[in-house]
Amino acid sequence: NAGVTQTPKFRVLKTGQSMTLLCAQDMNHEYMYWYRQDPGMGLRLIHYSVGEGTTAKGEVPDGYNVSRLKKQNFLLGLESAAPSQTSVYFCASSYSRLRPREQYFGPGTRLTVT
């Protein structure tokens, strides 16, 4: 099992450009999450999904959109990137019933917006 994978690993964008980050998991997890991590701060929840076709806002959703068309994939979109979105982005997934709160994380995507 690959676990949770993220594509791409690194990206540099110019202000105003758009991009999509892809997260994939092969553990048949129901729940998936997108976080961002900034220096000196913990991970902050951007959006999450409790199942295929569903999404919900987290703590810092502004400027991001998400989609969960397939159970194994969770996409994070930036429609018009801003320098404030420079961060490391982590995707995570978890079981829905047995152990819902223990998340498995991907390796992260380092995004720089200039």
Next chain:
Amino acid sequence: DQQVKQNSPSLSVQEGRISILNCDYTNSMFDYFLWYKKYPAEGPTFLISISSIKDKNEDGRFTVFLNKSAKHLSLHIVPSQPGDSAVYFCAASGIHRNYGQNFVFGPGTRLSVLP
């Protein structure tokens, strides 16, 4: 205002000794607490958790203690090993009134275990 605080950005411990990492939280609605470990260029990995109805949970060398009245939890690693050198995140889980299930992470403590 941070809801989960880890006031020590870093900690150094001698191999074989005990490592104690501390975490404080402000929201009494949190009902589940977790510790994650993170190596450079990798995502966090789950280490140990504790429900708010318990005050201790043990898993091998790792023990988490919860003091609900003080809104404080700690992670004990005994004995510490060089491979334990990593950043440790404390996290709290609960239901947020605006956006449902929520996980709040602390800023992390970098543990260095010296051989």
